[in-house]
Amino acid sequence: MSKGTLYDNVWDRHAVRELPTGETQLFVGLHLIHEVTSPQAFGMLEERDLRVAFPDRTFATADHIIPTADLARPFADDQTETMMQELETNTREHDITFFDPGSGAQGIVHVVGPEQGLTQPGMTIVCGDSHTSTHGAFGALGFGIGTSQIRDVLATQCVAMSKQQVRRIEVTGSLPEGVYAKDIILKIIADLGVDGGVGYVYEYGGEAVEALGMDGRMSICNMSIEGGARAGYVNPDETTFDYLKGRRYVPQGEAWDEAVRYWRSIRSDDDADYDDRVRFDGSALEPRVTWGTNPGQGIGITEPVPDPARMNGAREATEQALRHMDLRPGQSMQGVPIDVAFLGSCTNARISDLREAARLLQETGGAVDDSVRALVVPGSEGVKQQAEEERLDAVFRRAGFEWRGAGCSMCLGMNEDQLEGRELCASSSNRNFVGRQGSPDGRTVLMSPAMVVAAAVNGEVTDVRTMMDGD
Amino acid sequence: MSKMQTQTVTRVAGPGVAVRGNDIDTDQVIPARFMKEVTFDNMGQYAFFDARRDDSDAFNDHPFNQHDDASILVVNQNFGCGSSREHAPQALMRWGIEGIVGESFAEIFAGNCQALGIPTATASHDTIERIMERVEQSEGPELTLDVESETVMVGDEVLDVRIKPSQKEALLGGIWDTTSLMKSYLDEVQVTADNLPYLHNFGA
Ligand code: SF4
Numbered sequence: 001m002s003k004g005t006l007y008d009n010v011w012d013r014h015a016v017r018e019l020p021t022g023e024t025q026l027f028v029g030l031h032l033i034h035e036v037t038s039p040q041a042f043g044m045l046e047e048r049d050l051r052v053a054f055p056d057r058t059f060a061t062a063d064h065i066i067p068t069a070d071l072a073r074p075f076a077d078d079q080t081e082t083m084m085q086e087l088e089t090n091t092r093e094h095d096i097t098f099f100d101p102g103s104g105a106q107g108i109v110h111v112v113g114p115e116q117g118l119t120q121p122g123m124t125i126v127c128g129d130s131h132t133s134t135h136g137a138f139g140a141l142g143f144g145i146g147t148s149q150i151r152d153v154l155a156t157q158c159v160a161m162s163k164q165q166v167r168r169i170e171v172t173g174s175l176p177e178g179v180y181a182k183d184i185i186l187k188i189i190a191d192l193g194v195d196g197g198v199g200y201v202y203e204y205g206g207e208a209v210e211a212l213g214m215d216g217r218m219s220i221c222n223m224s225i226e227g228g229a230r231a232g233y234v235n236p237d238e239t240t241f242d243y244l245k246g247r248r249y250v251p252q253g254e255a256w257d258e259a260v261r262y263w264r265s266i267r268s269d270d271d272a273d274y275d276d277r278v279r280f281d282g283s284a285l286e287p288r289v290t291w292g293t294n295p296g297q298g299i300g301i302t303e304p305v306p307d308p309a310r311m312n313g314a315r316e317a318t319e320q321a322l323r324h325m326d327l328r329p330g331q332s333m334q335g336v337p338i339d340v341a342f343l344g345s346c347t348n349a350r351i352s353d354l355r356e357a358a359r360l361l362q363e364t365g366g367a368v369d370d371s372v373r374a375l376v377v378p379g380s381e382g383v384k385q386q387a388e389e390e391r392l393d394a395v396f397r398r399a400g401f402e403w404r405g406a407g408c409s410m411c412l413g414m415n416e417d418q419l420e421g422r423e424l425c426a427s428s429s430n431r432n433f434v435g436r437q438g439s440p441d442g443r444t445v446l447m448s449p450a451m452v453v454a455a456a457v458n459g460e461v462t463d464v465r466t467m468m469d470g471d
Numbered sequence: 472m473s474k475m476q477t478q479t480v481t482r483v484a485g486p487g488v489a490v491r492g493n494d495i496d497t498d499q500v501i502p503a504r505f506m507k508e509v510t511f512d513n514m515g516q517y518a519f520f521d522a523r524r525d526d527s528d529a530f531n532d533h534p535f536n537q538h539d540d541a542s543i544l545v546v547n548q549n550f551g552c553g554s555s556r557e558h559a560p561q562a563l564m565r566w567g568i569e570g571i572v573g574e575s576f577a578e579i580f581a582g583n584c585q586a587l588g589i590p591t592a593t594a595s596h597d598t599i600e601r602i603m604e605r606v607e608q609s610e611g612p613e614l615t616l617d618v619e620s621e622t623v624m625v626g627d628e629v630l631d632v633r634i635k636p637s638q639k640e641a642l643l644g645g646i647w648d649t650t651s652l653m654k655s656y657l658d659e660v661q662v663t664a665d666n667l668p669y670l671h672n673f674g675a
Pocket of ligand 1: 063064108109110129131345346347407408411412428429
């Protein structure tokens with residue numbers, strides 16, 4: 001069992017008691033909700049005539065189905081309008097703060113929490129969304145939960161959970177040019193497997209992780225769940241505190257100093273015990289892409305697509321994935337034509353993602369290829385506003401990208417932004433599951449935002465480094 | 472459709488259905504476009520919606536089309552990975568599934584099943600293969616998943632499976648619905664909250 005890790009420290013402080021099942025009743029410091037997975041939970045509360053126990057610890061926003069083009073009410077889609085009204089009613093009736101569209105604070109729930117300063121080190125954070133692991137970037141424990149558990153949290157501010165093991169993942173060295181946080185996590189998932197983290201919480205550390213800003217750390221923690229780990233975190237440090245300072249919901253003045261002292265105290269001890277340790281060499285990484293239909297089916301951009309005949313055990317799954325993707329064993333991903341470029345999602349639609357993408361467009365003078373439909377969907381209204389102040393929107397527009405409102409959009413295709421037919425999408429999101437982007441036959445290739453830009457400009461999957469050193 | 476809060480789940484029995492493949496994600500169990508509803512009532516019809524249809528939208532030979540009376544689902548590794556959507560087990564439950572046996576499950580999915588009183592039992596690859604083969608026979612035998620003894624009965628053959636101790640306790644004790652249980656400890660919850668500095672502006 002782990003000892004002296006941040007996970008242990010935070011877990012112990014939030015453990016209310018052991019339940020008869022052997023699970024722990026764990027107090028939830030911050031509960032985030034959105035329009036798709038919360039209405040059923042409020043329905044269950046009503047059925048049982050229960051009230052929300054700690055309404056000031058739940059915050060709501062709308063992201064999953066919200067349109068990112070036309071926000072005029074009522075929404076064009078009736079179901080979307082109904083879900084939105086449901087959220088409005090529920091938050092109003094239960095005194096829950098709602099960051100609604102137009103408030104300046106709406107956006108993807110995992111972008112909004114940190115941006116508002118709600119997400120803080122040492123908290124337990126849950127949300128009816130598996131990518132709640134994102135918040136671990138701040139040294140919080142973030143868990144995705146189902147709707148029945150949302151009901152638990154609304155009614156009791158607790159979840160029932162079993163303690164997990166902790167795996168320390170150390171990424172050494174410094175990242176080469178053209179390689180980003182996204183490439184680190186895609187590599188980790190490819191090597192450890194999409195179920196390699198089941199039963200574990202991942203603690204990410206090492207020079208390559210510590211050198212990242214908060215946006216990069218969030219990209220990594222975000223995809224912990226794609227590796228089967230329910231949560232992933234980075235120990236809080238000066239980078240974390242600098243990011244949080246002055247944000248809307250963080251303490252100010254004397255309380256801020258107290259907070260920082262507390263946040264330092266919950267870091268993993270230098271001699272903490274871990275249940276497992278693995279190490280990656282960050283300086284040996286190259287830009288990565290997926291070739292298959294789960295996030296673990298990925299390669300470095302210069303590697304060939306694997307041959308099912310040589311894959312022990314995974315032969316059938318590999319064949320199936322290649323058939324869906326229409327790829328051949330041994331071929332290169334470079335040069336695979338794309339139809340859509342999507343720069344968005346809770347993995348990679350934060351301000352530094354957009355800055356890097358815009359920088360690349362500006363420095364190369366690149367424009368979106370005629371064959372490609374390209375869109376930028378900022379992660380939140382805050383990101384959008386910041387980008388517009390920096391005139392990044394103009395850079396994107398000039399290059400041929402659509403500039404949209406904030407939301408999940410084509411990450412899961414619940415609004416009008418969907419792939420059509422067999423379209424192939426170069427995507428900065430986190431899931432390449434069959435049907436994920438709205439079309440049952442659509443195809444997704446996951447990559448970093450810079451790689452999305454490179455693909456958009458060339459109309460095909462491209463090694464972004466070829467644009468950087470002027471080859 | 473939904474079970475009573477205090478109901479114990481000791482065994483589930485009925486015809487089986489095998490859905491083969493590792494890493495079957497929740498987007499396959501229920502595509503996101505069917506989640507635009509404010510209740511779970513209609514979710515049953517969306518179970519494996521795309522996987523059950525061919526290019527011209529006709530039903531294909533997916534096991535859910537062939538065994539539409541099944542109540543025990545048999546799967547391989549890492550079933551239910553991906554999203555936390557409870558829509559996935561809700562869709563399976565409302566389609567008729569009462570218990571699942573597999574090589575392994577994604578954690579959030581298994582937790583969601585538990586909260587609905589659906590056991591998720593695990594077994595070795597060989598055991599699963601054995602069950603699948605029997606289920607896929609025409610006139611395949613009924614399955615009985617016994618939570619107490621951690622076994623699956625396939626016809627007259629008894630095979631060992633595992634159920635996580637906490638899930639077993641929850642199902643047998645009728646405490647898989649944790650809301651009222653945890654609510655009964657609200658005083659202790661308040662004590663925990665009082666000791667968390669961030670809920671009190673760090674003492675300033
Ligand atoms: S952006 Fe995508 S992965 Fe993130 S919360 Fe939205 S739908 Fe989920």
